[in-house]
Each structure stands twice: as C-alpha cells, then as structure tokens.
Amino acid sequence: MGETLALMSALYFGATHFLNGLLARRVDSAAVALIGQMGGTALVLAVAPFVAAPHIGAGALGWGALSGVGTGLGVAFLYRGMSGGRFSVVVPLSDVAAVALPVLVGVALLGDRPGLPAWCGIAVAPPALWLISRSGRADTHGETATASGAGDGFLAGVGFALQFVALSQADPAAGLWPLVASRAASVLALLPLAVHRPGRLRMPRGPAWGCLGAGALGTVAITLYTLATREQLLSLAVVLTALYPAIPVLLGVTVLRERLTRAQALGLVCAGAAVALLSLA
Template sequence: MGEALALASALCFGATHFLNGLLARRADSAAVALTGQLGGTALMLALAPLAAAPHITPAALGWGALSGLGTGLGVAFLYRGMSGGRFSVVVPLSDVAAVALPVLIGVALLGDRPTWPAWTGIAAAPPALWLISRSARADASPGAAAPRGRGVVASGACDGLVAGVGFAAQFVALAQADAAAGLWPLAVSRAVSVLALVPPVARRPRAPRMPGRLAWACAGVGALGTVAITLYVLAAREQLMSLAVVLTALYPAIPVLLGVTVLRERLTRAQAAGLACAGAAIALISLA
C-alpha cells in the first residue's frame, strides 16, 4: 500500500511542477508559487478537521512548520528556474538533491543503514548533478561563444539545486511528524510555506499582477500539489522514509518527458548521460 501511495504522489508532483512551470512563464514565478501555496493551504485547512487526530503535539506541529519553510524555499527556486531554464535540467537537479539528502540524514541521524547498492547510488549523484548542469554552446547567450572544450552552467541549474535542498527538508520534516496528529502538521506546513513566499513577492519593484483566470489556475495546481504531499505523508507512515522519498522522487519523469515531447526541448549528450546517471542513482538509493 505504501508503494502505491508514493507512486501516486510522484504522479501528482510531476503534473504539479510541469503545470506550474508553464504558468511561471506567463506570470511572475514568485507570484505563481505564492498563489499555488494559497490554494493548497485552503484545501488542507478544509481536509484537516475531517481526519482523525487523537493526539496533536507541539512537536508534530513544529515538524510541519519546518517542512513548510523547506516547501517555500523549494517551490520559489524551482519555479524561478523553470520560468527561464529547461524543465529537463531544473527538475532532475532538484530531484537528485531531494533524494540524496534525506538518505544521508537518515543514515547520520535516524539510524538508517543503507545497503552497498544504495551507497553506490549516493556516490553516483554528484556526477549526475555535474552532467545535468552542463549546457552546450547553444544554451549560452545569443552571440556569446562558450570557452573551447568547456560547457557553461545550464540556465536554472543553481535554482534547481537550491530547490532540492528545500524539498529535502520538506520530506525529512514531515516524516518525523507524529501520525497521531492527523493532517494538522500538513496544514501548518502549507500555511508556513505561504509565509515563506511572501518576502520574495514583496521585494519585487512592482507588485506582480496576475489575471483572475491565471490566478485560479495557479490555485488549482497548488491544490494538486497538496494532494501530492499528503499522499507522500501517508506513504511515509506505511514504510521507511528513504523508500517513500525515493518512490515519490520519481516525479521528474513526467515533466522531463513532457518537456522533451510537448515543448520540444533538446538535451545534449552530456545531459542525457546525466539523466541516465540520475535515474541509476535513484534506483540504487531505493535499495536503502
């Protein structure tokens, strides 16, 4: 049951990030992220009272708040990267970081003991990150030539890495929240993620404007993202956190596939090799 929940979470996450990436190309990325989190928060506040919560503790709500900070950081940088960079670069970079860091935290702090194939997957992550973040000369600014024999950092790569750190914090923190608190840690997480996204929007020189139809679309996609994280929490309660994280982290297959097929994005050979390496790393880490 836990595996099915995690894979369903991956499907919802993939659809959420792809749709929000498209929306971030039509409006300010920070505003898209904030509006989406508002929609997700509204949905969770409606659902939380309906779920059993026999024992709500400050610790459980604190873990929810910490995860919300990670969510806010993750979505802000992910959508900023996707608004100007390649879906097939930004999303896998955030994914590998979001998988490897929870596994390492589980080993160092939570007593997890990965098998040797899982350690091999962790070791494969850095070269995957390097390959995916390299871009051919065609990715450089028009009229600018890349140094001979060298690539340049692909557009959005740094944003993808920072987003991955935020998502790792989200996954680890939510997995620590007591199941007896029901969905209230998630409700706190959504609310805190909104607060975390307010400063990036407020720092804009001009208040970002968003047509009503676009705002409703962002809110709807944000609600889908809340469904995704709820499915992850339920999966983590059924099995080891590391396994739930890895299965959930399969979501880049959806936006990458759509980015290549629907948006006609092209990958360099190095990036294709990096994606293959990332896939191998995720598969090996899942053996933890």
C-alpha cells in the same frame, strides 16, 4: 499500499510542477509559488478537521512548519529555474538532491545504515548533477557553460529534502494538522518575495486560478506522500515519490520540444540509476 500512495504522489507532484512551470513562463515565478501555496493551504485547512487527530502536539506542528519552510524555498527556486531553463534539466536536478540528501541525513543523524547499492547511488548522484547542469555550448573562454536554471534546480532539491525529512518526523496521531502547519509556513516563507515587489502578485484571472489549482494538486501530492511514510520505510517512500520528474521531463521533451545534449542525456540516465539504487537504502 505504501508503494501505491507514493507513486500516486509522484504523479500529482509531476503534474503540479509541469503546470506551475508553464505558468512561471507567463507570469512572475514567485507569484506562482506563493499563490499556489495559498491554494494548497486553503484545501488542507478545509479537509483537516474531518481527519482523525487524537493527539495534536507542538512537536508535530513544529516538524510540519519546518517542512513548510523547505517547501517554500523549494518551489521558489524550482519555478524560477523552470521559468527560464529547460524542464528536462531543472526538475531532475532538484530530484537527485531531494533524494540523496535525506539519505545522508538519515545516516548522519537518524542512525540509518544503507546497504552497498544505496552507497553506490549516493556516489552516482554528484556526476549526474554535473552532467545535467552542462549546457554543451562553449562560452567566451572556451569552457562549457552551465545550463540555465541548473543552480536553482539544485537549491530547490535542498528545500524539498528538508520538506521530506521534516514531514516524516511528524507524529501520525496529529492527522493532517502538520500539513496545515507546513502549508502555512510555506506561505510565510514566500511572503518576503511578494512584499519586496508587490507588483509580482498582479496577474490575469486565468493564470491566478491555474496557480490555485496547481497548488491544490501539490497539497494532494504531499498528503499522499505523508500517508505513504506511515505505511512504508521513509527511504522507499521518498524515492518512489521522487519518480515525479518523469512527467515534466517527458512533457518537456515531447510537448515543449526541448533538446538535450549527449552529456545531459547521460546525466539523466545516471540520475535515474541513483534514484533506483537509493531505493535500497
């Protein structure tokens, strides 16, 4: 059951990020992130009272809020990267970081002891990041340039890693209230971007509704992930959920006609191998 929930989470995450990536190319990416999180907050707040929650402790809400900070940072960097970079580069970069970092945190702080395949996956991740981030075009100094959005993709992965690790520590007895705290904290984390430039939130009604809908999909995705962690090992739930880039990458290549260099294609293969190996953590 846990595997199914995690894979369904990956499907919803993939759809969410592809839709928001398209919207970020039409309107301000920070506005896309903020309005999406507001839509997600409204949805989970409406559903949470109907889910059993025998014990809502401060610790569970605190872990939820911390995960929301990671969510806010993750979507802010991801959609900024996708607004000007290739989906097939930015999203896999965020994914590798989001998978590898929780494994390292588990080893260093939570007492996890990955096997040899998982360590091989950790070793494969850095070269995958480097290969995907290369654009294949020489700059004025004759050096290979960094692919557009690659830095944002990696920073997004750091935010998502925090989201995954913190949310997995929340007490299941709190029901969905840690997710309420998470979504509320993500909105607060994104607000400074809007306050700094209020005009960012102005957009046509169509894109605004699209942001709200995509945010709701994202909340369904993180809810499914949370339920998966209660049925399955954290490392396996994270890795299965982290298969979500397959959707925006495939749609980016087929629908948006994005083209990859050989180095980037090799990097994507390495990233896939890293994710598969980390699943044995």
